[in-house]
Amino acid sequence: MRDRMEPQVNTDKSTASAKAPKTAVGSxxxxxxxARAHLEAFLDRECTADLTERLAQHVATCLHCSRIADAETHLREILRSRCAEQAPPELRARVLGRLSTLRATAVSVTTTSTTTRTQASASGRVVRIVESRVESSRTIRMEGD
Structure with missing residues (x-):
């Protein structure tokens, strides 16, 4: 059974080579x-110039991939339009108030290392030794804008 994402393949080589898109020398x-593997990066304009050119040329000449790119673009537009709402003013005020409180708070961070070992003393008693060491300590003070 053929993969639904694959376009139909024309078995006539003369027709296939006549319809093959022309590319720049060296590409x-x-x-x-x-095209499917790089579609999201292509639509987000995150591809290299060479790959962008090749993908754009392929999408422009391949009906199947063009439809997939159009559907993805349409889906992104729908999502963008649905995410245009803003938080209610009361929620925004609460969040901004909490952020300003956090900005004015000093935070102390201390990293310690603890080692435990068992050792026999000279008298033959077993002694448990616990060593704690401060590896780093710093205070971060975040202030408002």
């Missing part, structure tokens, strides 16, 4: 698998 054609 390779982009496959549907590569």
């Amino acid at each position: 390779q054609d982009c496959s549907c698998a590569e």
